[in-house]
Amino acid sequence: METDGSDGDRGHGGRAGKPADEQAGERPTTAGAAGREAVTFEWDGIRAGFFTCLPIALGVGGYGVAFGVLARRAGLSVAEATLMSATVLAGAAQIVAVELWADPLPVATIVLATLAINLRYSLMGAALGPWLDELSSIRSYGSLLLMADENWALTMRELTSGSGRGGFLFGTGIAIWVFWVASTIVGATAGGAIGDPARYGIDFVLAAVFVALAVELWEGRSTLVPWLVALSTAIVAAAVVPGQWYILLGGFAAAAVEVIRYDQ
Amino acid sequence: MISEDALALDPLIVGAILAMALVTAATKVGGFWFLRRIEVSERLEAGLAVLPGAIVIAILGPELAGGGPAEWGGAGVVLLVMWRTENILLSLCGGVGAVVLFRTLL
Numbered sequence: 001m002e003t004d005g006s007d008g009d010r011g012h013g014g015r016a017g018k019p020a021d022e023q024a025g026e027r028p029t030t031a032g033a034a035g036r037e038a039v040t041f042e043w044d045g046i047r048a049g050f051f052t053c054l055p056i057a058l059g060v061g062g063y064g065v066a067f068g069v070l071a072r073r074a075g076l077s078v079a080e081a082t083l084m085s086a087t088v089l090a091g092a093a094q095i096v097a098v099e100l101w102a103d104p105l106p107v108a109t110i111v112l113a114t115l116a117i118n119l120r121y122s123l124m125g126a127a128l129g130p131w132l133d134e135l136s137s138i139r140s141y142g143s144l145l146l147m148a149d150e151n152w153a154l155t156m157r158e159l160t161s162g163s164g165r166g167g168f169l170f171g172t173g174i175a176i177w178v179f180w181v182a183s184t185i186v187g188a189t190a191g192g193a194i195g196d197p198a199r200y201g202i203d204f205v206l207a208a209v210f211v212a213l214a215v216e217l218w219e220g221r222s223t224l225v226p227w228l229v230a231l232s233t234a235i236v237a238a239a240v241v242p243g244q245w246y247i248l249l250g251g252f253a254a255a256a257v258e259v260i261r262y263d264q
Numbered sequence: 265m266i267s268e269d270a271l272a273l274d275p276l277i278v279g280a281i282l283a284m285a286l287v288t289a290a291t292k293v294g295g296f297w298f299l300r301r302i303e304v305s306e307r308l309e310a311g312l313a314v315l316p317g318a319i320v321i322a323i324l325g326p327e328l329a330g331g332g333p334a335e336w337g338g339a340g341v342v343l344l345v346m347w348r349t350e351n352i353l354l355s356l357c358g359g360v361g362a363v364v365l366f367r368t369l370l
Contacts, residue, residue, distance in 0.1 A: 055353050059360075078270040080277050087285035097284060107280045114284045115291065120319065122295030127316045129299045144293045149323070156316050157352075189270070201360040201367075204338055207331075208359035210324045211342040212352050217317040230318035231325045238326035250322025251315055259311035 037164030039134040045163075049155070049171025056150050056209060057175040061183035062202030063091050067098070068187020074101035078188040085184035089148060089177060092244065093117040113243065120247045124152045128169065131159045135166050146173020148180075149206060153213045160217070225261070230254035334370050338363035 064085065071081035076098065088094055093114045100110050125132075125144050132140035143166075147155075151172030158168045217223070234250030241249070304312070328339055342359035346352070 055356065059356075076277065077272040077274075079273055080281065083273070083278065084281045084284065087281060088288050090288050093284070093288065105276055105280055107276075107283065110280055111283045111287055115287045118288050118291040120323075121288070121291040122298075123315055123319055124295070125292055126295035126299045126312065127319070129296050129312075132296055133300055140296065141293050144296055145289055147292050153320070154352075160316075199364075201338075201364040204335065204360055204363040205356065207324065207327050207335065207339060208342045208356050208363075209352075210320050210327075211339045211359065212346045212355045214317065214320050214324065215343060215346040217320060219317075223314070223317060226314035226318050227321045230321040234322035234325045235329055238329075246326055247319060247322045250325070251319040254314050254318030254322075255311035258314045259307055262307040262310045 037162055039131045039159075039164050039166040041135050041139050041166045041170075043167070045165030045167030046171035046174075048165060049151070049158070049168035049173075050175045051171075052158070052168075053151055053154055053172035053175035056154065056205070057179035059202060059205030059209075060091070060148070060150055060176055061179040062200070062205065063095075064180045064183025065187035065190075066202075067091065067095055068184040068189070070095060071098045071101075071184070072188045074098040075103070076101070076188075078185065081188040082181060082185050085181050086177075088114070089146065089180060090114070090118050090121075091148065091180070117244045120244065120251070121147060123248065123251050124149075128152070128155065128159070131164075131166055132169075139166070139170070143167075143169040143173060146170060146177055148173070148176050150209055151176050153209050157213060157216050226254040226258050229257045332370070334363055334366035337366045 067085065068078075068081055071084070071094075072078070076084070081098075084094055084097075096113055096117060097110045100106060100113060125147060128144075128147075132143065135143075147169065151169065154172050155169040158165060230250040230253060233253040234246045237246035237249040299312075324339075328335060331339075338359045341362040342355045345358045346355040349355070
């Protein structure tokens, strides 16, 4: 890893309009609070997270309606679909689960599929570790329970900017939870009246969020090798391995390559 | 028209849902829980530092590879707007609008 050179790169790649002292927070997993704002958990951060996430939560609502429709078709009641959205809060896993729904109910298969699809959350939560570590257990674990792909992405963006707003994840999570549960009720109640969500481009929102995040996370040339490793691993794994293991494999492969070439 | 059927809660189904919820909660807090219990070397730290971007790329790559020209065009619009403006809402609206447009055109 080109330690000295990459610090210079980061300086140049720094986002316009941010004070220079915030750049210090750009090395995401540096242990401890050295050189960046202390992480706090305040109303201001929670509120900022909630409102930043609102437009994206609206997109999540699109998936929620789709899930509600699918769940109803699979034979779940409105109450059961709503209970699942309120307690599981994991879009992809829930949609796969209702696709596996059958009589008799294959509980073991459904729970195993849920585990496989959601294992990526462990990596995502670990990536938030350096900031959450500075919060109390109840705040860090409580926030993590509300983590989904979309608000994890927003929170990474917020915290790598060095704002120190540790309540951000919790605020975004509340927005996601409210819209996810409400839209599930709408979808499950309204049934098939919605039609195809692809017509409104709702199915593209998640991909768009991740493209935007990739632009934010790009740190210059030092990022190129791990990203190419992640990309090639994920594309091969998605074609060969069933389920969503490719996300984990891509992430692990990139981290492994970085660990190996650390002092070279 | 809410039928009583809509409010039905089958014990087996509720059990399956709660098992899904438990497993999901474990994955959400598990990585963080594990990481704060081990000593992290600088070498491992360097590996963890690339995780966020790598996960984003790993999710995005196969999804875009499985899409078509409309999705690629939409992704290109998000990339361009985000790179130029740093405004996530503008990027998302541009990208989703572009996808809808490309899908009707292509």
